[in-house]
Amino acid sequence: MRLCATLSVLLYALSRAPVAEAACACSPVGIPVHVDVLVPKDPMDHGLTQLRLLGDVIQLLVHGLTYNSEYWSPPVEEFRSYSYAMFSCDHGLSSLAIDVLGVGLSSRPVSAADVQYPTAYGAISQVAHHLKAASVLPGVPAFKTIIAIGHSAGSALLNFGAIVEGGERSPFAGLVLTGSLSTPIPQRTLPPRMSARDVNPLRWGALDPGYIAVPNRTIFYPTDTSTFSPRMLLLDESFSNDVGSAGVFAQTSTTGLGTTYTGSVVKIVGSEDQLFCAGTGICDDVAALTVEEQKLWPGAKSFEVVVEEGSGHDMNLDFFAQGPFNTFVRFVEQFAGL
Numbered sequence: 001m002r003l004c005a006t007l008s009v010l011l012y013a014l015s016r017a018p019v020a021e022a023a024c025a026c027s028p029v030g031i032p033v034h035v036d037v038l039v040p041k042d043p044m045d046h047g048l049t050q051l052r053l054l055g056d057v058i059q060l061l062v063h064g065l066t067y068n069s070e071y072w073s074p075p076v077e078e079f080r081s082y083s084y085a086m087f088s089c090d091h092g093l094s095s096l097a098i099d100v101l102g103v104g105l106s107s108r109p110v111s112a113a114d115v116q117y118p119t120a121y122g123a124i125s126q127v128a129h130h131l132k133a134a135s136v137l138p139g140v141p142a143f144k145t146i147i148a149i150g151h152s153a154g155s156a157l158l159n160f161g162a163i164v165e166g167g168e169r170s171p172f173a174g175l176v177l178t179g180s181l182s183t184p185i186p187q188r189t190l191p192p193r194m195s196a197r198d199v200n201p202l203r204w205g206a207l208d209p210g211y212i213a214v215p216n217r218t219i220f221y222p223t224d225t226s227t228f229s230p231r232m233l234l235l236d237e238s239f240s241n242d243v244g245s246a247g248v249f250a251q252t253s254t255t256g257l258g259t260t261y262t263g264s265v266v267k268i269v270g271s272e273d274q275l276f277c278a279g280t281g282i283c284d285d286v287a288a289l290t291v292e293e294q295k296l297w298p299g300a301k302s303f304e305v306v307v308e309e310g311s312g313h314d315m316n317l318d319f320f321a322q323g324p325f326n327t328f329v330r331f332v333e334q335f336a337g338l
């Protein structure tokens with residue numbers, strides 16, 4: 001059986017006028033994908049992804065669970081400086097922020113059970129291979145190099161891809177995995193989740209109960225409330241969040257398997273990340289953490305772990321965001337050979 005879907009993407013492209021300065025612009029693009037895995041299909045869906053451009057290199061941005069592509073560019077004037085898509089475009093890097101299968105403007109299968117790592121990654125992989133093979137917008141040629149950047153479950157999704165599609169088959173020259181670790185964590189704290197239809201009946205009342213939401217999002221920020229804007233949390237809890245699938249939530253532990261990936265990898269976590277670092281002690285010794293995390297990436301060309309001081313789980317959304325943004329750009333440039 002086949003799942004036919006369209007993934008929504010936002011392309012942030014760098015356009016260069018002949019004489020004037022380069023300008024960043026964003027275009028929404030829909031990329032049809034066909035995921036050939038054993039799940040029932042929902043033929044009526046349409047989805048969308050977000051995309052952004054520099055020369056031959058593009059960043060593929062993959063949001064986490066209960067977020068969508070807006071994680072990479074909060075849709076509020078006040079928070080423009082929290083847009084990694086804009087930040088990196090200002091550094092000459094294009095990006096494509098996708099809405100993962102079932103999320104945002106992308107196709108949402110009727111059954112949340114159809115949204116699992118194999119289907120969600122299958123769609124991402126197709127988009128990536130498509131970006132290398134063909135133009136997605138008039139005047140924008142195919143890309144030679146793709147660096148994928150994930151956040152949280154988006155990183156776990158890319159990690160899953162590195163298990164099933166590593167080596168020569170991977171479309172990615174490098175992986176920047178933020179807000180995600182494989183090291184076992186004692187006393188694990190998980191986000192409090194509920195069926196999305198119970199959280200917001202107006203918005204999600206018709207959805208399969210397997211689509212989940214996280215109404216209280218404080219866990220995604222540092223415990224010190226002076227380190228982020230209360231309005232960012234308000235935006236996050238009121239508008240900016242999205243649904244995830246219970247299946248993907250349950251599968252995040254698959255990152256404990258070894259990968260066959262041969263490109264470059266960096267894992268970036270915030271020292272105040274309540275899901276991994278804050279209070280667990282595992283991020284205090286970066287050298288020891290690197291040794292532990294690297295075990296699952298035996299074939300990687302290079303492997304590093306970076307702990308961003310002060311940042312929470314949503315390292316793009318607190319007052320320290322510019323630090324991680326600079327780190328992301330540095331690794332993207334390094335991995336792409338720029």
Ligand SMILES: *[C@@H]1O[C@H](CO)[C@@H](O)[C@H](O)[C@H]1NC(C)=O
Pocket residue numbers: 216217218
């Ligand atoms: C959200 O969770 C935090 C931490 O568990 C708690 O302190 C806070 O009261 C909760 N907020 C709401 C509105 O329930």
